[in-house]
Amino acid sequence: MVDNNKKYIILTWGCQMNEHDSEKMSGILESLGYINTDIKEEADLIIFNTCLVRENAEFKVYGNLGELKSLKKERPELIIAICGCMMQRKEIRDIIKDKYKFVDIIFGTHNIHKLPELLANYNQHTRMIIDVWEDGVEIIEGIPAKRKYSFKAFVNIMYGCNNFCSYCIVPYTRGREKSRAPEDIVNEIKGLAKEGFKEVTLLGQNVNSYGKSLDSKLSFAELLYLINDIEGIERIRFMTSHPKDLSDELINAIKDCSKVCEHIHLPFQAGSDRILKLMNRKYTKEQYLNLVKNIKAKIPNISLTTDIIIGFPGETEEDFLETIDVIKKAEFDSAFTFLYSIRKGTPAANMKEQIPDEIKHKRLKVLLDVLNPISHDNNLKLMNTYQEILVEETSKTDSTVLSGRTRTNKLVHFKGNTDLIGKIVTVKITNTKTWTLEGNIIDEK
Numbered sequence: 420m421v422d423n424n425k426k427y428i429i430l431t432w433g434c435q436m437n438e439h440d441s442e443k444m445s446g447i448l449e450s451l452g453y454i455n456t457d458i459k460e461e462a463d464l465i466i467f468n469t470c471l472v473r474e475n476a477e478f479k480v481y482g483n484l485g486e487l488k489s490l491k492k493e494r495p496e497l498i499i500a501i502c503g504c505m506m507q508r509k510e511i512r513d514i515i516k517d518k519y520k521f522v523d524i525i526f527g528t529h530n531i532h533k534l535p536e537l538l539a540n541y542n543q544h545t546r547m548i549i550d551v552w553e554d555g556v557e558i559i560e561g562i563p564a565k566r567k568y569s570f571k572a573f574v575n576i577m578y579g580c581n582n583f584c585s586y587c588i589v590p591y592t593r594g595r596e597k598s599r600a601p602e603d604i605v606n607e608i609k610g611l612a613k614e615g616f617k618e619v620t621l622l623g624q625n626v627n628s629y630g631k632s633l634d635s636k637l638s639f640a641e642l643l644y645l646i647n648d649i650e651g652i653e654r655i656r657f658m659t660s661h662p663k664d665l666s667d668e669l670i671n672a673i674k675d676c677s678k679v680c681e682h683i684h685l686p687f688q689a690g691s692d693r694i695l696k697l698m699n700r701k702y703t704k705e706q707y708l709n710l711v712k713n714i715k716a717k718i719p720n721i722s723l724t725t726d727i728i729i730g731f732p733g734e735t736e737e738d739f740l741e742t743i744d745v746i747k748k749a750e751f752d753s754a755f756t757f758l759y760s761i762r763k764g765t766p767a768a769n770m771k772e773q774i775p776d777e778i779k780h781k782r783l784k785v786l787l788d789v790l791n792p793i794s795h796d797n798n799l800k801l802m803n804t805y806q807e808i809l810v811e812e813t814s815k816t817d818s819t820v821l822s823g824r825t826r827t828n829k830l831v832h833f834k835g836n837t838d839l840i841g842k843i844v845t846v847k848i849t850n851t852k853t854w855t856l857e858g859n860i861i862d863e864k
């Protein structure tokens with residue numbers, strides 16, 4: 420290890436994929452001797468890991484970037500780098516080149532492993548370094564990750580997406596679907612288990628199509644069985660699942676594998692068949708609801724969460740009511756709700772009949788008024804039950820209060836000592852709210 424005593428900070432926007440990429444960049448930087456800091460003013464290297472999935476994520480990056488101008492002026496030796504999904508788009512790189520000339524290094528989602536080389540090539544007096552790959556040729560294995568927690572870890576099982584939902588920029592920023600070899604995944608998780616990690620979250624834009632790009636054609640369900648056998652790992656989570664690819668084989672695997680947690684994040688996006696078709700989702704409302712029925716019949720205590728887009732181009736009041744109907748029938752535990760955001764370069768951006776913002780906001784309010792009581796009712800069912808919790812951290816406002824998650828991914832607050840962090844405990848639920856639960860520790864494992 421080179422001890423250069425330099426400090427770095429990484430600011431991350433977007434999904435778990437980005438969060439985990441930042442963990443890998445931290446791993447790379449610390450192997451070069453860099454030390455983490457939370458304070459931009461004392462950093463020698465600032466990296467922005469950006470997101471392009473919605474307009475507000477993009478604007479936040481520009482806002483934060485603008486604030487760095489004065490820092491760079493005061494300390495010209497400060498290195499400012501930007502990477503992530505935004506940088507995969509040429510029109511955005513052009514904006515950075517034009518308006519944010521103080522940026523030193525631009526790289527993309529496919530070549531974070533080149534960070535040491537980019538830093539070595541950087542020279543304060545030369546021009547901005549731009550190195551973005553259009554698509555990853557192969558998966559780069561062996562990048563060290565410095566993970567945020569020591570007991571739960573993200574593990575990539577695949578990269579990219581082939582679905583081209585008409586609103587979504589991800590296939591253009593993360594490239595085509597590529598699955599990691601099962602032995603690489605299993606070895607990584609075995610290594611994590613040896614280090615004491617208890618929970619893994621398997622990451623992919625659409626984990627249900629895992630394996631399709633592999634010679635072995637091992638399915639996601641088969642991968643779950645392999646991981647379930649790894650000693651030391653106690654919980655397996657995964658996200659995201661595309662409804663069109665969620666097979667009976669997978670439902671059975673979730674049921675059979677004792678370590679696979681009872682939670683599926685299953686975005687439905689919209690309830691109207693007409694809108695689903697325009698979105699290129701490849702399922703109907705009926706197929707989605709049948710899938711939900713099938714899952715709940717086989718795994719009664721499953722928790723279901725979803726993503727919903729409000730105000731997709733052409734969405735009528737009637738279409739919107741179909742979305743509300745799905746919420747009522749599927750009885751989601753919780754949902755992420757998004758106002759449709761135009762993403763240049765996607766088919767939906769050119770669709771006529773874009774929906775005015777005030778209508779989107781009005782529909783969001785109507786939707787939340789239906790969704791929130793359903794989430795609360797689901798939580799209410801857990802009153803007085805005993806839940807297995809992996810303790811994660813102390814509350815920001817009260818250090819005697821701990822928080823952790825049930826196997827069904829519900830956040831629970833309870834009193835306890837900080838040495839329980841990273842341990843699995845049993846908590847009796849004594850109070851339920853819309854988004855969180857409260858309880859008392861009964862037992863330490």
Ligand code: 5AD
Nearest residue numbers: 586587686726727757758759760762
């Ligand atoms: N506008 C709004 N929401 C979007 N999502 C993806 N693209 C857009 C967009 N253009 C949402 C989808 C997806 C989640 C990660 O982000 O609901 O499931």
Ligand code: SF4
Nearest residue numbers: 580582583584587589
């Ligand atoms: Fe985007 Fe659809 Fe791929 Fe998800 S499945 S990343 S929404 S294109």
